[in-house]
Amino acid sequence: MATIYREIEIDCSLDKAWDQLRDFGNAARLFAGVLADCQEASGERTVTFNNGYVVQE
Template identity: 80%
Template sequence: MATIHRELEIDCSLDTAWAQLRDFGNAASLFAGVLVDCRETAGMRTVTFDNGYVVQERLVSVDEETCRLAYSVADGGFTHHSASNP
């Protein structure tokens, strides 16, 4: 299985970044230009990409101590998918 790791620096405090990243339903705002819509209900979100592709994602965990949010694709044509920030 492949792993993709990408890191970038942003000019804001950890508290500011974490407040945005931990909001599971805020994906369309965070990834504007790639996502055009995000709707979240009870630990599931439906994201719509700019090309019209729609994926359902399940919240796996939120770790306040390490500022880590993990999620996986529940429906969207993937055999297996998981992701986390950071």
């Protein structure tokens, strides 16, 4: 299994950051530039990276 680590500094409060990160289906918007799409179905998330690679979480 692959693991990707990417560190990004953002200027916002911790409460706002965690509220956004808790939104399971919101990954594509949060990680724009890395993810092209994010779909949620039956508690699983399918993410599509900008390079076309698709991963089910």
